[in-house]
Structures are given as structure tokens and as C-alpha cells.
Amino acid sequence: MPTQVFTVAKIVGKGGQAVLRSIRRWAALRDEPTGSWPVSCRRKADAFGDLLRDHATEPPVVFFGEYVDTWWLGPIAMLLESVGLGAVAGEFAEVWADKYMLACYALPDGGRLCRALRAAKRRKLRTQEAGWAIDVLQNALTAWEDLAPESTIVLFRRTVGPSVLDSQVVASGRTMPAWCAKLAKAPPARASRRGGASRRRSR
Numbered sequence: 001m002p003t004q005v006f007t008v009a010k011i012v013g014k015g016g017q018a019v020l021r022s023i024r025r026w027a028a029l030r031d032e033p034t035g036s037w038p039v040s041c042r043r044k045a046d047a048f049g050d051l052l053r054d055h056a057t058e059p060p061v062v063f064f065g066e067y068v069d070t071w072w073l074g075p076i077a078m079l080l081e082s083v084g085l086g087a088v089a090g091e092f093a094e095v096w097a098d099k100y101m102l103a104c105y106a107l108p109d110g111g112r113l114c115r116a117l118r119a120a121k122r123r124k125l126r127t128q129e130a131g132w133a134i135d136v137l138q139n140a141l142t143a144w145e146d147l148a149p150e151s152t153i154v155l156f157r158r159t160v161g162p163s164v165l166d167s168q169v170v171a172s173g174r175t176m177p178a179w180c181a182k183l184a185k186a187p188p189a190r191a192s193r194r195g196g197a198s199r200r201r202s203r
Contacts, residue, residue, distance in 0.1 A: 004069050005066055007157065007158075009056065009140070010062050017152065019154060027094055046098055065140065071127070076157070077090070077092060084116070102156040104152050107141070117134055
């Protein structure tokens, strides 16, 4: 199982509608016998993933959250089903590109995603990662919903390395990683007198 970065974004208005149409159009190009997408489609989907991350701080992107999952393997629809969101999993249009696996969901939806998230949170989740997925989707759903109810939620992931074992996490707490060691060796900052910048008196 790989280590992956999961990203959830919410795009409102006309921009969100353009994203929704594009991902749905790419999703429809899947070749059923092979289960794959055309090269040109995958390139466009990967380019969109990079573009969204580049513009994550700019409206109409009103929510952008990322977290690392070290165990999940499989389609996004399967992830949604595994965390208790099977009732809406089929409404996510999904594309598997080379760098990213993307899915999108249209809002407003008559409260279906909200009800599914509430029901999922009432269940006993099997893993902490399942809780992360539900929480970040809940945050995206409610972000700016009063001012911009028409929006698109985009969920995508990218693989960054092999899975991390519990033993590796425990062991990592007993050693100093090289990038942290540089901080530990840095000289302490000199406090300025009286809480302000030091000044040289003129004679």
C-alpha cells in the first residue's frame, strides 16, 4: 500500500461548473474493456490537478485541504464506500490519470452528502484515516455554503512513496531526522532589549 497525499477542494460559481463539466467529460472517456483513460485525457487531468494546487489560495477556490494517508489503496469511490459514504459514492465522477486520481461532486445536492457524512460520523470508524476523510469533506461541504451554494467539490490523490508501518512511526520518535537536526543545531535568537530593536546611542 502506498503513502498518498489526499487533497479536497471546493470551487464555487462558474469556475466550479467548468471544473465539473471537464471532469465529467473526462470520466466518460474511460475505455471499459481496459479500465483506463486515453493518454490525452490523462494529461489534461494531471495538468488540472497541478493548476488547482497552483491557484489553491485564490477564489473561486474557497476551501483547500490536504492530508497524508499511509495505507489506502484503490479508487476514490471505494474509499468513500469504506468510510461509510456509499450512498453518494456513485455520484462522484472519477478519472485515473498518471499523477493524480481525481473525482468531483456537484453542489447543491438536496443535502445528500451532508446526511451521508452525519451518518458516517455516527458509525464506529475502523481507522483514524477514515475519520480524516470524513472531517475534511465535511469542512469542504460547509465552506462558504451560504454565500455560494452552487459549487463543486474536487477530491484527488497522488502517490508519493511506499506505505509507512506502525513500527516505523514508533521508531521515528526515537531518532532525530536530518531536517530537524538542522533546527536543533541552529544558535538561539538573541532577544532584543526591552522587547524592541537595539539602538546605538548617538553622542
